[in-house]
Amino acid sequence: MASSEIHNPSSPVTVPNLTNLLSDEILLRILSSSPSSTLVSSSLVSKRLLQLSGHLRHTIVLLDWSSLPLLPSRFPNISNLNLIPASFPPPSLSSHILLSRSKLSIPVPCGAEFGKCFCLDQEAYDEGLKIVADAFPGLRRLSILAVASENAVLNLGEKCPILQELDLHNCSDSSLQNISAFSNLQILRLVATVEGVYSGSGITDIGLTILARGCKRLVKLELGGCEGSYAGVSAIGTCCSMLEELTISHHRMDAGWMAGLSCCENLKTLKFLGCRNIDLDPGSDEHLGSCPIVERLHLQRCQLRDKRSLRALFIICDKVRDILFQDCWGLTDDMFSITSFCRSVRFLSLHRCSRLTTEGLQSVVLSWNELQHLSVISCNKVKDSEVSSAMSNLFSILKELKWRPDSRSFLKASLRGTGMGKKGTKFFKKT
Template sequence: MSFTGKKKEKESSPVTPLKKRRASWSELWVNHHHSLDFSSKFQSLTPPVSKSETLSSLLPDLTLLLPDLTLLTIIHKVPSPHRKTLSLVCKRWSRLHGGLVRSVKVSDWGFLASGRVISRFPNLDSVDLVSACSVPPPESSGVLVSHRVVGSSYQSLSFLLEENLLSVETVDRGLRTLASACSCLRRLAVANSSELGLLSVAEACSTLQELELHKCSDTVLLGVGAFENLQVLRLVGSVDGLYDDDDNDSLVSDIGLMIVAQGCKRLVKLELVGCRGGFNGVKDIGECCQMLEELAVCDHKMEPGWLGGLGYCENLKTLRLVSCKNIDLGECLSCCSCPALERLHLEKCQLRDKSSVKALFQMCEAAREIVFKDCWGLDNDIFSLAMSFGRVKLLCLEGCSLLTTSGLETVILQWHELEHLKVVSCKNVKDSEISPLMSALFSDLVELQWRPDTRSHLFSSLAGAGVGGKGAKFFKKT
């Protein structure tokens, strides 16, 4: 009885709460393992964030505290080749970088016509539009074909650049757009424009100093005469393989040169490429452009006797003739001379006519620097005419394969003021034929670049011999 009663008491007594049991290490590990799986699955659904992005989201952009003028000063300190990378940072940096750019070469005309050139680079003072003025054919392979006048992407030289030029109206509209926004323009290069387009530039850009015109004619030069402050002018008329034109009336003739002479009286440098002119045109240039110091003629189609007009260029210091098949001096040069001439450069010219070369050398007898580069017909007989130059200080011979050592020695021993001598790629000039007199001349030179052929060992044989002790510089490795 008592036993059953106690049992009933236990069953009827209220249940006392049990103490919470401490979790075991295995249970803790299992629970933590499940939480790690969940977090890893959650992270796999979110894109990864790099440390740099995390830092950039936490740190503010401190450059926003800098005013534009200060940031411009900082960007200006960066070397020019690396500034383009800075323009990719943000729109503000791109805008500031565009304000520092002064010169651009446009290859896509749509970039100019849409106004993006002006909005992207508002402070331009030099613009080259020559490449943008032509549209390559659709079958172009993208191969770059270079010409001594211009370079363009063409499949072959059979595609004439003239056939792919933009229309004159399109080019003129682009020039008006450019001139209206860039009043401080100082240099412009363009192709296939008209006199109206150039006049719009002349009215808006009164400070233009350098102008390069491709595919120009006498009519186009009516607009060039309006550039009163022009100092450098390059005219590209008819060039074989690029701007072919069978109509002689469309070339630059004496009429065009007279227009330039009357309008551009501050001209300092004039370059004529594929132009047709004569004695009268060059004479007017000399009489009106009294500040002219340099004249370059390339691929000339000039009339006989045109060089005789150089006698009226009293301040001409440099005369460059490039790719002239014949000099065509005529009879106007017999009593002409250029007393102020200092430099005569002849490159890829035909020097086979002895009488013409003699007259040219006599006209330029005051020259102090003479350069012959890849000139055909320059043998000992023709080079002997150079003894008329009495005050030569610099002589450069490059690619003159007909000239021999004796022919070179005969002339340079007569030049008592010679200080600089460069002989490169003249295969008939031999080290073994150098005389003692010529070696003594080498010792008095300020600078000597001697590499007539690949077998020349003069540099190594004279090293350490004290040759050239009178000059600051002697040998230059080429």
Template sequence: MSYNTGKKESSPVSPLKKRRASWSELWVNHHQLLSSSPLDLAAKFQSLTPPISKSKTLLPDFTLLLPDLILIRVIEKIPKSQRKNLSLVCKRWFKLHGRLVRSFKVSDWEFLASGRLISRFPNLDTVDLVSGCLISPPNSGILVNHRIVSFTVGVGSYQSWSFFEENLLSVDIVERGLKALAGGCSNLRKLVVTNTSELGLLNVAEECSRLQELELHKCSDSVLLGIGAFENLQILRLVGNVDGLYNSLVSDIGLMILAQGCKRLVKLELVGCEGGFDGIKEIGECCQMLEELSVCDHKMESGWLGGLRYCENLKTLKLVSCKKIDNDPDECLSCCCCPALERLHLDKCQLRDKNTVKALFKMCEAAREIVFQDCWGLDNDIFSLAMAFGRVKLLYLEGCSLLTTSGLESVILHWHELEHLKVVSCKNIKDSEVSPSLSALFSALVELQWRPDTRSHLSSSLTGTGIGGKGGKFFKKT
């Protein structure tokens, strides 16, 4: 016989779970909670709070709601040094990071030839292919730095530096690589390449009409036949013959081809190039917009310096690592100067020939800024020729160890418009030899950087510290 007591037996494991209170119900009934005592309030809140699940739950990725353009703008605010870590988050961020990369230096040519470079970085505007054009052994860990280029080599014995030229990729392979690069990077602005040809340049010029800066290593006259196809080219760097690495010839013929094809050129740098008066003259007459000319380690013919007078709008002349500026400077002494020249920079040049320096200063007598950095032979006699500059506003001297204080003073006192003077690491210029007239000139300058003898400054700063003393006197026996 069974009977019902009116109470439902509770199952130990009920299939129906009790509905949990929502946060909205808690929010609506907040006035009731606030009216309770603190102990009752804590007990009620603990009973109504849903228990924390022991299983870990993944939070939703809210970046999926953002379009690519918005997310790219957010990533652009992050420093470039930290963007590479973002590419490891997911595949989408990996692709977005590739779209933000603008400059890339190719070290493995297969990365370009296989098309992975273009698919990984579709928006490149600056590409350097010099290291990739050199066939390096796998896992080569030796980095070789040259003044012009740096590359890696494997462990082994090398009889000469000719291994660089011997291990360059063939011209045909470089042409195919340039064609693939131009087809995928039509917005290319700067290109650095070596051992290319006329056809390779034409392939790039056909697809990359916005290219403005070009750097050609191992360049020759025949390569420059394709230079005229770049309509918007403004900056050009030609590397011809590099001692110890490769031999290539850029003569007057190449300079004339360059002048006829690049009439919108603004900046030109010639490294290891030959040529002479005719080539420089043609550049000056055709490239009317040329403002900066740099000549590095040149093999120019005698009298090339005289062609500078045809560069009517030239504002900056830089001579770097020139063993001899001009072999026959006598013809330049009767020439007119460059009327628009404002800056003359001499870096690691041989200035022992007085006639050559006199001809150079005569050609650049209108310069307002003069820079001498680590120039050999710049003594008081040679520096006295700088009085040919009549309107100098800035003088920068660094590493000129033969120049003395009296030699410096005899020149700069004649420059009544001098405003900026910087003297660094010139050991024969002494503080104790500064005269009252030179001191008065220093007080009238707008900017003065006076660190001629770094050793004297170091020893004076260490006075009384005991540092710098010899071992026998510094250490005392106890």
């Protein structure tokens, strides 16, 4: 009789690593087919899986500049790289101050002067951009500060030929001299100044003209904290004939700049973000011109105190179909009535417009025969009890209605007998 083997429960059991039987190509296909939420946990199984999972990461936000040389071996297929958070020296151990402004959060060293940019020096930035240019020729989007030298920018543009989207912070007229190095650039976001973070010489008409001549293939452009006037804006409209979307944020433009928008013949979307004014002196109506194909006009976190400038904006965009007002101070009934002569409006969104009343809203939307979508959110002076029968009839034929002017809204119950929700594609959407 053969003697039976006795297993010692205290001895370790060796489990074979079955992934060793699979090639890197097969493992990459398996990892790429797995949910993104499991990718991190999968990378913890072994060093091999950790290395392979890095091949599937295409977007990186760098937090520490000293880690930049490690990126090529760890994440060789990066196509979207944000270097801005790492562009500032880390604070001392005794400093725990974090400055946040306009979606930008940076650590502040002890004793730093408020409003002074304390970013890395040019030499360190040039070395970092050289690593990026050599390691990631397939880069499509890059976010950097405008502190690199001319040679570093030219080298980056030459070795990353398919770069299509660029975020450039702390830029000035001189930093745009080599913007033409990015020959395939289609989306550009320029941030000249951010209050409390950096406020250098900024961008004027000179920089806007350089930009217009160097980036003629732009489709989307955002100008943040830029100066300039009619000359700079009209240069962009004339040279960048493919421009479809323009965003103006926290601008410092001179009076009369808005007339330059009429040179943007293919502009479809116009956005204003955080602007303290639209145009201090837009000039006479006959000199404003128009943007005949603008479809979307969005104003967010803007101060609307000047009726004349708001009227000029809607004269330029008189064919607009989609209007958004969000967190805009000063949007009273009188100011909102300016939009009534835009007869092609199909989409209207009002979010947190605290001074607009039910009467002011009704007087405008009832004159729009093409309105299909209406959203009224957190507008406390718009009351259910003041909604007229004509407004109720309009609600019943809209394709989409988001109605929540305040926490006490009971409109859905009061419209129970109107047939809303029983007319094919027409429905009421509760938010």
